Amino acid sequence: MAERSDEAVTGLVLAGGLGRRMGGVDKGLRPFRGRPLAAHAIARLAPQVDALIINANQNRAAYEALGHPVIGDALGNFAGPLAGLHAGLCACATPLLVTVPCDSPLLPLDLVARLRAALQGTHAQLAVAQAGGWIQPVFALCRTDLRDELSGYLASGERKVDAWFATLRVVEVPFDDEAAFVNINTPEELERLEPT
Secondary structure, eight states, X not given: XXXXXGGOEEXXXXXXXXXXXXXXXXXXXXXXXXXXXXXXXXXXXXXXXXXXEEEESSOXXXXXXXXXXXXXXXXXXXXXXXXXXXXXXXXXXXXXXXXEEXXXXXXXXXXXXXHHHHHHTSSOSEEEEEETTEEXXXXXXXXXXXXXXXXXXXXXXXXXXHHHHTTSOEEEEEOSOGGGGOOOOSHHHHHHHSOO
């Protein structure tokens, strides 16, 4: 749990996509090691945050069964991860919001602590994980006062995460374990990670 109440963190599990590469099925609900993919992300993130919400645009009842509030995008047409982040910022009651994707069942158990330490140690507005030489844009912690800035960006028709990040003060936080950020996009990737 967060040590300082003024810097409490809400976790947001992003499950709002269409799952096109997963054959058009809802990725977060695909079984993986006996549970839905999203349940693995929730189990790893929940102990790191003060509250947790799920962003989903379909199968709401199935996501609600995972035990946390479910919110949909304010924007229609499955507008991508920034639309999910926007929905999370609108629903968030804490000063900080961290996002993770529903299809990353191995996410780091120290993700929030390390992102928060970097954010609080700088004048950044957003901290983002970096692994394997790349930023991991949907593993990010931001200040909830970015809501209006993101609303304006989305209202202009823009949807690209990296382009929005370029407008902010961002700190990149390196993680050594690249495998912790693996995301499962296809049935083949799901099968590869299942134990034999």
